Amino acid sequence: MRSFTYILLFASSAAAIWPQPVRYDHSDTVLFVKKDVPFYWYEAGARNVGSMADQFPFVFASNSNTGPNPQDNNRLKIRKQYTEPSLSENAENGTQGGVSGDEIIDFAIVSAWKTIFKHNLYPWKFHPRNWDEPSPNQGETTYISRIDIKLISTDPSNVAKPLAGEVDESYSLTLTQEGLATISANTSVGIAHGLTTFTQLFYAHSDGKNFYTPLAPVTIYDAPKFQHRGINMDVARAWFSTSDIKRQIDACAYNKMNRFHLHVTDSQSWPLEIPSMPELSAKGAYRPDLVYTAEDFQHIQRYAAIQGVEMITEIDMPGHTSSIHYAFPDLIAAFNIQPHWDTYAAEPPSGTLKLNSTAVYDFLDKLLDDLLPRVYPYSSYFHTGGDEVNKNAYMFDDTVKSNSSAILQPLMQKFVDRNHDQVRALGLTPVVWEEMLLDWNVTLGPDVIVQSWQSDEAVAQIVAKGHKALVGNYNYWYLDCGKGQWLDFDPSSSADAWPYYDYCAPFHNWRLIYAYDPLSGVPEENQHLVIGGEAHMWAEQTDPINIDRMIWPRGSAVAEVLWSGAKDSEGRNRSQIDASPRLSEMRERLVGLGVGAEPIQMPYCTMEGTVCQLGYTG
Ligand SMILES: *[C@@H]1O[C@H](CO)[C@@H](O)[C@H](O)[C@H]1NC(C)=O
Ligand SMILES: *[C@@H]1O[C@H](CO)[C@@H](O)[C@H](O)[C@H]1NC(C)=O
Ligand SMILES: *[C@@H]1O[C@H](CO)[C@@H](O)[C@H](O)[C@H]1NC(C)=O
Numbered sequence: 001m002r003s004f005t006y007i008l009l010f011a012s013s014a015a016a017i018w019p020q021p022v023r024y025d026h027s028d029t030v031l032f033v034k035k036d037v038p039f040y041w042y043e044a045g046a047r048n049v050g051s052m053a054d055q056f057p058f059v060f061a062s063n064s065n066t067g068p069n070p071q072d073n074n075r076l077k078i079r080k081q082y083t084e085p086s087l088s089e090n091a092e093n094g095t096q097g098g099v100s101g102d103e104i105i106d107f108a109i110v111s112a113w114k115t116i117f118k119h120n121l122y123p124w125k126f127h128p129r130n131w132d133e134p135s136p137n138q139g140e141t142t143y144i145s146r147i148d149i150k151l152i153s154t155d156p157s158n159v160a161k162p163l164a165g166e167v168d169e170s171y172s173l174t175l176t177q178e179g180l181a182t183i184s185a186n187t188s189v190g191i192a193h194g195l196t197t198f199t200q201l202f203y204a205h206s207d208g209k210n211f212y213t214p215l216a217p218v219t220i221y222d223a224p225k226f227q228h229r230g231i232n233m234d235v236a237r238a239w240f241s242t243s244d245i246k247r248q249i250d251a252c253a254y255n256k257m258n259r260f261h262l263h264v265t266d267s268q269s270w271p272l273e274i275p276s277m278p279e280l281s282a283k284g285a286y287r288p289d290l291v292y293t294a295e296d297f298q299h300i301q302r303y304a305a306i307q308g309v310e311m312i313t314e315i316d317m318p319g320h321t322s323s324i325h326y327a328f329p330d331l332i333a334a335f336n337i338q339p340h341w342d343t344y345a346a347e348p349p350s351g352t353l354k355l356n357s358t359a360v361y362d363f364l365d366k367l368l369d370d371l372l373p374r375v376y377p378y379s380s381y382f383h384t385g386g387d388e389v390n391k392n393a394y395m396f397d398d399t400v401k402s403n404s405s406a407i408l409q410p411l412m413q414k415f416v417d418r419n420h421d422q423v424r425a426l427g428l429t430p431v432v433w434e435e436m437l438l439d440w441n442v443t444l445g446p447d448v449i450v451q452s453w454q455s456d457e458a459v460a461q462i463v464a465k466g467h468k469a470l471v472g473n474y475n476y477w478y479l480d481c482g483k484g485q486w487l488d489f490d491p492s493s494s495a496d497a498w499p500y501y502d503y504c505a506p507f508h509n510w511r512l513i514y515a516y517d518p519l520s521g522v523p524e525e526n527q528h529l530v531i532g533g534e535a536h537m538w539a540e541q542t543d544p545i546n547i548d549r550m551i552w553p554r555g556s557a558v559a560e561v562l563w564s565g566a567k568d569s570e571g572r573n574r575s576q577i578d579a580s581p582r583l584s585e586m587r588e589r590l591v592g593l594g595v596g597a598e599p600i601q602m603p604y605c606t607m608e609g610t611v612c613q614l615g616y617t618g
């Protein structure tokens, strides 16, 4: 009730943090912040670091006003100080190796500074006409004196590429009335999340030169509900440049998502360079130049990891592989059968890796031996796909010549076992689509994460079998749905398809996405196995022109469900009336960051608080 009262009175002053923190208290003192506000990054562990201090040039005496807090000085040593920070030339691309916690903090401080001072929002859309904008007042204005960054524990060595739950993402944030900000966390990723939240406390003045928070003092404690929070982006059906992909990663990080699933190959194109088999992308990509080179691939993974976002690469197989045909026709059965492709595949062109072929096995050995060592520095996972395998395609497979489950099932078991053995041997944990477990009855290793997309019942079945599950029910979290058909219909069949709805219509409004509870239908004793989920952006009708608005801000609705949980602290479904102005503000912040996110309401609604609602009962 308290939060409703608050919203009715002050909805236009949004106080909007997205996703919603676990605990968030604030008041209404205005503090300004200047571009040269110092960030102090303190030594990890801090209490016994003596010799470490010599390695870093920014160890300060404690007697200046903007210097370290004297109370802390005995315990904590400053690791590094930043004013108007910028990234070094090679920070993004770095070296071939993985990403360290130090690099994550470094990147996060620079990002936070840029977000506050270069990409901030003038919040006119969240105040009524003629609102009283805070302005700096000579003499009376309080400025933020410094921002203290305290890593209070030691990062695990795999901080940038953990398995679910291995990194503590919690953080706490305080901002005193006097202008001292402190962000503490047990890991570098927690620090990055804290800095992200910090930026959301600030607004730009209409003069474009001043920046302030109207919310001091602030106290926040925050931690995610689910360990795996991601977007799945299909870059095979349509081509996206690396900068299009990086923009989605930026948006994931800003929504505190920690996974980015790259569905990088499919039947329509193979845009991923495999250096030991260059013809795969040279012939399988839409154009020989629409390829992610090995260098691009490394760069994308690193760009994600440095923001605390672990990339999960998927090579979908044995279905969804027709594009291999262009380089290696002998490996693919039932390629591009027309006109009745729909008997053999979910989408044209039909085609599937042969299921009992030593040539296919040799190919997969070579593929995974090439690719997985390049995934390993940045991820602990590899996704082997396994959705929508069409049995009829194996009638045309000269190594099988059958569509009988009894014949195909043992071959599929062997296919998956071989792949997963190799994934494990190269140090990674396999992820598969639900069909392998639930439709093909493949016995999977207990380590395998099973990604569900078809139903809540499927999630319940996956966890009942003891596997960790990722949710993403297409009725809620498929972002491609509701645009209508992309197939063309012959006049003889167009009447049946009228008015051309797609299979997963309607369009999933953010409210529908937000209403999805990953735990619904899962008995309490198995809920710990639901490690999180992903929103899916399939690219039949999405390309660089509309990708941003297709994912954002609806992906933010997914991010809040996964970070904050579908229910509030009192166990009630989260309220759209509470979320809507915050999501609108998040949308403005994403736009400021260069992400073309769609509006969710007209300014009238966000300017006037809760006027755009139906059925409100107080
Ligand atoms: C850090 O770890 C401690 C001990 O496990 C825990 O109590 C705390 O909530 C964690 N997070 C923060 C932000 O301190
Ligand atoms: C990083 O690598 C990418 C792709 O290899 C390249 O396009 C980009 O210019 C590089 N960035 C920097 C800062 O070197
Ligand atoms: C699979 O291939 C092997 C070797 O060619 C053959 O002996 C076996 O009969 C095949 N299995 C099926 C189910 O066709």
Ligand SMILES: *[C@@H]1O[C@H](CO)[C@@H](O)[C@H](O)[C@H]1NC(C)=O
Binding pocket: 391, 392, 403, 404
């Ligand atoms: C297998 O093929 C036969 C003959 O084409 C067909 O009648 C049957 O429905 C197919 N079975 C499956 C499981 O698709």
Ligand SMILES: *[C@@H]1O[C@H](CO)[C@@H](O)[C@H](O)[C@H]1NC(C)=O
Binding pocket: 405, 406, 409, 438, 439, 440, 441
């Ligand atoms: C998996 O098991 C179910 C239930 O026993 C069965 O209906 C289905 O045909 C099996 N699938 C395969 C591919 O064997």
Ligand SMILES: *[C@@H]1O[C@H](CO)[C@@H](O)[C@H](O)[C@H]1NC(C)=O
Binding pocket: 515, 516, 517, 520, 573
């Ligand atoms: C809460 O949301 C669930 C869907 O996740 C819905 O089934 C249920 O009816 C809602 N409860 C209330 C009280 O509105």
